[in-house]
Amino acid sequence: MYGWTGKKVIIDLSNSKVYHEDIAEKLLKQYLGGRGLNAKILYDMTVAETDPLGPDNPLIFSTGPLTGSLIPTNGRYTVTAKSPLTGIFGDGNSAGFWAPELKYAGFDTVVITGVSEKPVYIWINDGQVEIKEAAHLWGRDVWETTVSLKETLGPNIQVAAIGQAGENQVKYAAIINNLKRAVGRCGMGAVMGSKNLKAVVVRGTQPVKIAHPEEHLKVVDEMLKHIYSAPGYPIRSTLGTTAITDIYIRNGTMPINNAQKAYDEQTKKLTSDKIAAYTTGLKGCFACPIHCSRYTKYTEQGPYSDAYSEGPEYETIVAIGPRCGNYSLPSILKLNQLLNQFGLDSISTGGVISFIMECYQRGLINKEQVDNLDLSWGNVETIIELVRKIAYREGCGAWLAQGVRKLSEEIKGSEDFAIHVKGLEPAEQEPRGMKAWGLGWAVSNRGADHLRAFPLAETTWTKEDAVRAFGSEEVVDRFAYTGKEKLVKWSEEVSGFTDSLEMCKFAQMALTIPIEMTAKALWTVTGWEIDEQELLKIGERIVNLERMYNVRLGLGKKDDKLPPRYAEPLKEGASQGQSFDINKLLDKYYTVRGWNVETGHPTREKLLELGLAFTIR
Incomplete structure (x- = not known):
């Protein structure tokens, strides 16, 4: 297999057992890796009653097919579990250097189940997996833990650890790698702490197999030229x-x-x-x-x-x-x-x-x-x-x-100013002055979220770009509602495949790498011929699968809303007078998604189209 290792390790902390499994190539082609693959594993391994802080909630780490190659910005990974903060689908994503090290150690995915009787860390070293005692690390912060592990295991290891917040199961605790890169959202650090797991440490020297090496170098050069020439590069890079x-x-x-x-x-x-x-x-x-x-x-x-x-x-x-x-x-x-x-x-x-x-x-x-x-x-x-x-x-x-x-x-x-969606506190945007972001928050499968849709086009594209892509120049008017349902749907699907390839959205979306160029990059690594439309279809599949995870928990249209505060007009600044009304967009969004406008659930026809028949109840 090229790109992917095709290998998954399952670590049962309750019984101190380690199991190695192959990942079916068909599954990888359906979900790519990272976020998408994790969503499928979580759906299969949990039920509606799963306790987010209990032993049956798996903590899933995955890289993507491009991880460890030369493709720019491939160093991300996703951690997924049922969220202790929201009680619904949860994941977080981080960059740095941890992800390629896991790939070099021989694995695409690590699944951690159960609860250890005492504090431990996991040591993954070139295909070998050990569960090691961590009593001496418990109570230390992330920086102290990382330094101590490097002193013990060597300077070239990569560490993903929790600090005191994770140990104490703060519902929004993060996992930190490279000292300062955070798997921040949805409380993945609390899940890790509930398992008495202090860190996951990786070291590897195994190569990533590239299907078409010469073409790989060429597409890397194309992508670098695109990034360096993008109008936003000078600001982003400084x-x-x-x-x-x-x-x-x-x-x-x-x-x-x-x-x-x-x-x-x-x-x-x-x-x-x-x-x-x-x-x-x-x-x-x-x-x-x-x-x-x-x-x-x-x-x-x-x-x-x-x-x-x-x-x-x-x-x-x-x-x-x-x-x-x-x-x-x-x-x-x-x-x-x-x-x-x-x-x-x-x-x-x-x-x-x-x-x-x-x-x-x-x-x-x-x-x-x-x-x-x-x-x-x-x-x-x-x-x-x-x-x-x-x-x-x-x-x-x-x-x-x-x-x-x-x-x-x-x-x-306090209800009217409790700022959250589905239990997740939002990022630092203001939906009254950025209507696409407001819709993205409301319909996000993990709660108020700027990165699930990430509709940068609303404020960065030209009117000509908007008309060509979405049929209306009002898409780039941040105060207008017109066309925002189309923009959010498309942005969610680009985010879906980008998070599953484990590329950075700054490259794919902020600096607008063409999707067909990304598809070509994937072909050079894996040998799998795929086009722009199929990548978007995979993104759509992932969004719908995550949605069905939450449908299984009883969520629907009633949950796709913003706090009452955003109905209040702003009183100052360049967005003065603006408010946000989700009712102007929600049914339109469901319609372009092929979802039931009464329930907010994907229709049977849409699920069958996307190969998600297993979610139909």
Whole structure:
């Protein structure tokens, strides 16, 4: 087999057993790998009653067919499980260098089941798999754990670990690899902690077999030329996602004070040039010419003089910055470091803290409920202390570790500003001023999510591009509703196959690598002849399979909605006067998807068309 190894390892922690299995080529061609393959495995291995933090919930790591090749930006992987935060389909995705190392070690996929009686880590070394004791690592943060494992196993290993948040099963705990790259969303770190699993460590030297080596080099060259010549490359490669702060400030689409508003003059303290002043170097992931990540260090005297980490990314800047009323850049740099060390999803953490701050603002909670902390907007000391308390589940941190939805159920009067979809706190966009993103959040299979649809075309394409692709130039009018259902459907399917190839969306979608070029790249690696339409069909299959996972849990149209806050018009900034009405888009979206407009469920005909008959009940 070319590209894929065709190998899966199943590790039963309850019985300390390791099983090796082949992955059928037919299955790989249906789902590619990564996100898609994981979705199929999760569907098959769980039932509606599966406890997200119980032994029967598998934790699934997968690479893609391009992983470990020379194709640009192939260094990503997906971790999938039933989410402890949302109770529905859950996964997270990360880059760095962990994924190719797993491929070089001889595996496409690792499935972890059961619960260990004591703390352990998994050591995968060139096809050999061991379950090793980790009592000495338990209680340590991600950075300490990684350093210790490298001292024991050698400097060339790759480590995916949890910190204290994962150990304590915070519902939105992350898995961190390369010290600072996060499998952030849906609480995969909590699932890992529930299994008493501290880390998955990989090392490999086995080659990836390439079907057409000469053509492979040619398509790599084509892709590199496209990336380097893309209009967005100079900004992406120097400022990374921090450039988004400038755009969202200008457009009035940055959530502030738990999305009570979307513009404030103080946000100008956080523009990309301000962050660049603390940048000490650029960082690229495996096989990535974009190198969008940055190392930052705060060198001035003061309480944050030791702040150092990779990033922060736009989402983190806003989540624990303006969303919480915080405009102190040095504190954001420090908080980014702490989130990485503790192993916390910055998006959900910021969502929880900003929600509880608004509850405090409105008099719905008192100081005694939050350990006598002052929850005034922008209180940096409180934000830092809450991050620590959440990670350790200490005091009110145990309460906040549940996530916004559970908190809102316990705090009467907070429902209208409990910012989540299906239990997942959203990323740092403002759907009132970006209608396609609002629809993408509402229908996402893992809850409020910017990356499931990732409809960048709404603000980056020309009118001519929009007419050619979707039949209306209003698709690129961020205030218009026209055509957004088509844009979101297409974007979801591109995201679906991109996440399953385990390429980066910055290359495929932000820098617009042509889909036919990606199909050619896949052919050079695997020898499988495939075209643009078949890649999109695979993306559609994955979206529908994830949807059917949630249908099995009782979800449907009633769950595809945004919080009431977004029906309130914005009062300031370049998006002033805008609100969001999901009813203008939802039935249109179901129609273009071939779903039942009454239930929001895929129709029998659509499931049969996509080869998903096994999901029909």
